[in-house]
Amino acid sequence: MSDQAINDDKFNALLGKVMGDVGGAIGLLMAYMGDQAGVYKALESTGPCSHEYLAKKTGVDARYLREWLSANAAAGYVDYDAGNDTFSLSPEQAAIFSHEGEPTCMQGFFQSVVAQYEEHETAVDVFKTGRPRPWSEHSPCCFCGTDRFFRPGYAANLVQNWIPALDGVEAKLNAGAKVGDIGCGLGSSTILLAQTYPNSRIYGFDFHGPSIEKAKEKAKEAGLTNIEFHEVTAKNFPGDDYDFICIFDALHDMGDPVGAAAHIKDSLNADGTFMVVEPLAADTLGENLNLLAAIFYGFSTTICVPTSKAQEVGLALGAQAGEKRISDVLKQAGFGRVHRATETPTNMVLEARK
Numbered sequence: 001m002s003d004q005a006i007n008d009d010k011f012n013a014l015l016g017k018v019m020g021d022v023g024g025a026i027g028l029l030m031a032y033m034g035d036q037a038g039v040y041k042a043l044e045s046t047g048p049c050s051h052e053y054l055a056k057k058t059g060v061d062a063r064y065l066r067e068w069l070s071a072n073a074a075a076g077y078v079d080y081d082a083g084n085d086t087f088s089l090s091p092e093q094a095a096i097f098s099h100e101g102e103p104t105c106m107q108g109f110f111q112s113v114v115a116q117y118e119e120h121e122t123a124v125d126v127f128k129t130g131r132p133r134p135w136s137e138h139s140p141c142c143f144c145g146t147d148r149f150f151r152p153g154y155a156a157n158l159v160q161n162w163i164p165a166l167d168g169v170e171a172k173l174n175a176g177a178k179v180g181d182i183g184c185g186l187g188s189s190t191i192l193l194a195q196t197y198p199n200s201r202i203y204g205f206d207f208h209g210p211s212i213e214k215a216k217e218k219a220k221e222a223g224l225t226n227i228e229f230h231e232v233t234a235k236n237f238p239g240d241d242y243d244f245i246c247i248f249d250a251l252h253d254m255g256d257p258v259g260a261a262a263h264i265k266d267s268l269n270a271d272g273t274f275m276v277v278e279p280l281a282a283d284t285l286g287e288n289l290n291l292l293a294a295i296f297y298g299f300s301t302t303i304c305v306p307t308s309k310a311q312e313v314g315l316a317l318g319a320q321a322g323e324k325r326i327s328d329v330l331k332q333a334g335f336g337r338v339h340r341a342t343e344t345p346t347n348m349v350l351e352a353r354k
């Protein structure tokens with residue numbers, strides 16, 4: 001035990017923060033439940049109303065709904081009018097809790113957190129034993145949450161900002177290019193590319209069979225004919241002479257990112273481009289002590305590092321590897337030119353050429 005005296009101010013500041021985190025942890029579960037039961041959407045479309053009225057609209061038990069709305073009102077997730085005993089959703093609350101598919105909607109984030117809590121016993125076991133945890137050992141909620149969390153960011157940035165930031169890639173995609181999306185998961189980025197660039201042929205590759213099946217279904221629903229999905233590892237995907245290959249938030253999950261990047265380099269044509277989208281991070285832990293990093297290091301502890309350790313080499317870059325470390329991986333793989341093409345508040349976009 002430390003013999004240092006507790007500084008009351010520091011203690012109270014930390015306690016206040018931790019209490020906020022506890023409120024957030026239970027609040028996210030409330031938010032996710034409301035999302036799954038359609039309550040936020042119903043409240044937004046109805047406007048100010050009593051809990052009984054909302055219960056009739058949603059089919060949720062009125063007593064449960066009253067308690068849930070009370071938790072939400074106390075947390076500031078919904079507004080409460082004490083005079084009329086009614087609840088409502090402000091435009092700001094609706095943007096965060098109800099507007100599915102928009103970059104402001106945080107429900108994918110919530111779902112990703114809930115998926116980790118859902119499997120807390122596995123997380124503890126992996127942590128205590130040091131055993132690897134393959135990607136496939138997460139709950140389906142994790143795969144959907146990951147997709148739902150990342151999709152709005154891709155929808156807002158990929159075509160508008162990221163592709164135009166790369167040297168000559170947009171023109172090639174418009175004219176008709178051969179494109180690979182490696183570690184494509186449920187295929188949201190792949191589908192977006194196929195929809196935006198109909199002259200191009202887009203191949204989505206991922207080693208997780210259930211994700212590839214979902215991606216195929218989504219592409220079929222979208223009526224796309226310029227897209228293919230295959231279950232295969234990043235080191236073994238087929239084809240050559242690709243004009244453009246991309247990886248979205250997946251390189252750091254790979255056991256052998258150098259091997260994967262080397263295979264990508266060999267699969268590109270001489271003038272091809274490799275785009276790597278990774279979580280934004282500084283190069284050292286000392287520079288990374290902020291809220292975004294705390295979130296990513298958390299997910300990285302339960303998902304990214306154990307996923308990488310479950311594969312050959314097991315480099316375990318983690319979700320906060322930083323530009324320097326990722327660039328080193330790309331250079332070790334044989335890429336001659338690597339630079340940061342652009343970034344968002346949560347992602348950095350690296351461009352690599354032979």
Ligand SMILES: C[S@@+](CC[C@H](N)C(=O)[O-])C[C@H]1O[C@@H](n2cnc3c(N)ncnc32)[C@H](O)[C@@H]1O
Binds near residue numbers: 207211233
């Ligand atoms: C965090 S998810 C990102 C998925 C998708 N790119 C997205 O942004 O929504 C990481 C993905 O990498 C895939 N993955 C991890 N290691 C892989 C490997 N060695 N080969 C192929 N896919 C891999 C996982 O199956 C998972 O779908």
